[in-house]
Amino acid sequence: MEIVYPSLLDISEGASETCNTLAQGLAADWVSGYIQWPFEYANLNYLALFRPAPAGDELNWRMWAFGIEMLNEHPFLTVMVHYQWDF
Secondary structure (H helix, E strand, O other): OOOHHHHHHHHHHOOOEEEOHHHHOOOOOOOOOOOOOOHHHOOOEEEEEEEOOOOOOOOOOEEEEEEEEEEOOEEEEEEEEEEEOOO
16 A cells, blocks of 8 residues: 555546557657566556656656456456556
């Protein structure tokens, strides 16, 4: 709770945007690097929320991807994957 919840709030309360570049395994213009949805979850749909880096701190971006499985026409959150700059 003390570690994960603040980073989830960071993308939900701030200026975040949805992205779909994980399907291609490519990072968008705002991220340096290679970001890929894990192959273990390839059969799941996902939603990715991205918080761009603030001006002057270009590497301080964050992204969460949420794996969603449909069961009996109801969505279920099955996995959450966190991406951030790691140096």
